[in-house]
Amino acid sequence: MSSTSINKKEIVDFLWEWTENKGTWAELLVSKIVTTEGELSQTDTKTIFDYFLQSISLLSGLPVITIAKPNYTPTNQEIELISLSDVSGVNRLAKNQTINFSPNLTVVFGENGTGKTGYGRILKTLGFSYDTYNNILSDISKTAVPQSAIINFKANSIAKTFNWNGKNTIQELENISVFNNNCVSISLNDRQLIVTPIGFHLFNLITTELNKLENLVNIEIAKYPTTLNWTNLLNNGTQQQVFISTLSNNSTEERLNQLSSFTNIQEKELQDSESELTNLNKTILQRDIQTITASISELTTIINKIQNIQKSLNQDEWNILSERNIKINELENQANKGIKEIAETHGIEFYQSIEFDNFIKSAEAYIKIIDKGNYPENGNNCVYCLQPLQNPATELLKNYRKLLNDETQENLSNLKQQKLDAINLISQIDTNFTLSQATFGFDNENKIIIQPSELIEFQNTLVKLKQVYISDTVTNETPFNLDYAKYIKFCTDKKTELSASLIQKNDLLSNISTKEIQLKAKIAELKDRKLLSTKINEIRTCILNHKTIATLNSNYNSFNTNSISRKTTEAREELIQQNFNTIFKKELKSFKKGHISIDLNFGTTRGNSKISHRINSHSLLEILSEGEQKAIALSEFLTELQLDNIKAPVIFDDPVNSLDHNIIDDVAKRLIKLSSERQVVVFTHSVLLFNSFLFFSKQPSYSSLQYKFHSSKNNYDETGFISDAEDLNKTTTYISKINTLINNTPKDRQEVDVAEDGYGFLRSAIELCVETEIFQGTIKRYQKNVALTSFMKVNGEKINKHKDKLNEVFERCCGFIKGHSNPEEIHNDPTLTDLKADFEEFKTIRDEFIKS
DSSP: OOOOOOOSSOHHHHHHHHTTTTOHHHHHHHHHHHHHSSOOOHHHHHHHHHHHHHHTTSOOOOOOOOOOOOOOOOOOOBEEEEEEEEEESSBTBOSSOEEEOOSSEEEEEOOTTSSHHHHHHHHHHHSEESOOOOOOOBOTTSOOOOOEEEEEEEETTEEEEEEEOSSOOOGGGGGOEEEOTTHHHHHTSSEEOSSOOTTTHHHHHHHHHHHHHHHHHHHHHHTSOOOOTTGGGSOTTSHHHHHHHTOOTTOOHHHHHHHHOOOHHHHHHHHHHHHHHHHOOHHHHHHHHHHHHHHHHHHHHHHHHHHHHHHHSSHHHHHHHHHHHHHHHHHHHHHHHHHHHHHHHTTOSSTTSHHHHHHHHHHHHHHHHHTOTTOSOTTOBOTTTOOBOOHHHHHHHHHHHHHHTSTHHHHHHHHHHHHHHHHHHHHTOOOOOOOSSOTTOEETTTTEEOOOHHHHHHHHHHHHHHHHHHTTOOOTTSOOOOOHHHHHHHHHHHHHHHHHHHHHHHHHHHHHHHHHHHHHHHHHHHHHHHHHHTSHHHHHHHHHHHHHHHHHHHTGGGGOTHHHHHHHHHHHIIIIIHHHHHHHHHHHHHTTOTTOOOEEEEEEETTEEEEEEEBTTBOHHHHSOHHHHHHHHHHHHHHHHTTOOOBOOEEEESTTTTOOHHHHHHHHHHHHHHHTTSOEEEEEOOHHHHHHHHHHHTSTTTTTSOEEEEEEEEETTEEEEEEEOTTTTOHHHHHHHHHHHHHSOOTTSOHHHHHHHHHHHHHHHHHHIIIIIISTTSBOTTOOOBOHHHHTTOOHHHHHHHHHHHHHHHHHHHHHSTTOOOTTSOOOOOOHHHHHHHHHHHHHHHHHHHHO
16 A cells, blocks of 8 residues: 655655665666656566666667656545445345444444454455454355445545455555454564555565566576577587586687687598597407407317327327237237146136136135135045045146136236226217317308318317227227327417417507597597587677676676665654654553553564564563553554554454453543544444443534444344444333334244343333433443432432332343343243233333423
């Protein structure tokens, strides 16, 4: 909301001081804000921003302008509520009700739950308050209906109508201020002032515009892109890549030219380097090295294998086998010859058979087992048949034993075992010498590894010799034609050749790695140079953008709100703080709280004034009673209203809760006095406050003001039925209500219900009759005054005459009213006949006192 309070010093002076050293744009901003007293249009904001750009040499061509300090005349505005009507969808408020507002003070009185606050909430959603909660519910017991209301009002004496739909607002009514119970704790916490002191809204507007200008800086920065979408094509680590990745406002075109020049000579150099790199095939070399290494390993295995075979099957072994066969043959012949001679001499048949040979050997073994010593000797019996041996038999056995115990057989057996062991050893020789590595080439046509003829020859020869050896057919005439040295040399020569090639290729690979790195680095630099040569204009633009952004960033703080906040603080301290303290202390005294010493401290946040309150560093909410808190909150609220010159309605919802009766009259007088300056609307359930308003409204000091007193009541499940409340304290009001019930009895209601309502009205009529007509207003309910002058008018004789009968009717009223029945009495439902009789009795008694 705009504000219009009057200050002794021009608020513009502080704003103009803020523009010092900022340039034309700041002066133009202040001039337009003071002139419009509102947010600037996009066009005006853009013009101010353009002058800012021109001040930092990012724009040219704007005309030079001279701006004088503007004059500020606060806006005067007066808002007056006329009526609130046609409310729908708000709490349980009844339809077709109207609250007409007095130009000065309007009081809406009603008990809790009678709808007063519902009307106040509508006005609160349109205005402002410490309490910012504005949620309004429809009748929660029914289906929700759209919210609406009609507010008639005047703005500077011009009649206007606002159709409220539950969400919309209107600028003129935004100046309505509302104070309710929730405002107390909010008010006494550290908070922002709810009323912007006169002219101080200009600081807020400047702050808003600075934020908008700051956003324009960001938008302007976005116009100068510094991202190059092809940088991923550069090779990491090249001079060109480092230069592009670190582009800034410090980058120079000279350095760009050095890194982006690319001639035909450099093009030829690039092609040659790429060709040289292609010929350095590291992968092929590595594969060749692996193949050669595998071949060398296989040849080493073959050489070792040949050498091991050579140790087992050689010319010497070949000769030994031949010699063994000869020796075995000789020993066999010798053994066979001895047996032949003995056998032929004695006529023994089949002496050459295996069975015979086994026989004599078994016999010899038997003789040795029975241990017959030098058997046979003369006179010995046969060990088999125990018959005496004849000389010829004795001689024959001796010859057999001599032959069998000769070393010839043992030597023969040993030779045969040695030969067998040698043959078994040779039989285990592996004769497979097929290569698994393409050491001697690969037959692409047949897809097979080439086997060298030398190894094939070796393998074939070895197989034949092995076969001859293990078949035991080696003789002196059998040649041993396997030249191991020849084949070992063949394999060793190939291995030496491959080893030399391996060394050569390893050396080449090592040199290639270094060369490859050099070539790749050279190629990368030449390629990046070539790429930059095609992007010079784009890079040059990017550098210029960096420089522009750097200029904008270095001036970004031009729109920082700290400086305007500091200037706000200066203005507040000089123009507001002392004034606020003076008014606040005066308001405290009006509520009899002037003895409370409160430390008020002010601050500024983004151009907005803030206030905090303490008593000896303690929060007021911690140490004060609820009544003291409310009085102080009211004092602050009234103080803030006086800082603004807009005359808008002020709404108070139950302003005297927690206040004792001693200051309720003070509140009433203060609000009546406030209503002489601006419209005041009070919603209250306090009969003390209502009567105070009613009493003071009739006093000469306040009689010049206009008042409206309304009553808000319930009817069944609806609330907010509005009626004239000024007659609430008149006996005739209730007499009229009883006459209406008796003469126009509702047909849709039970008689007992109508009679109960009638007795309720009759009870109130009796109370008011006793107060105002029998005791002549000497003592009034809910009021402190005792009118002793009226006491002299009291007729004691008539009181004694009628008091018993009047009390009897009053007691009957209490018995028939719900909630007032005496539980000791037998309850009878009231009838209209009873009501009429008691009503007539009351009127008769009342007439006695009225006539007097």
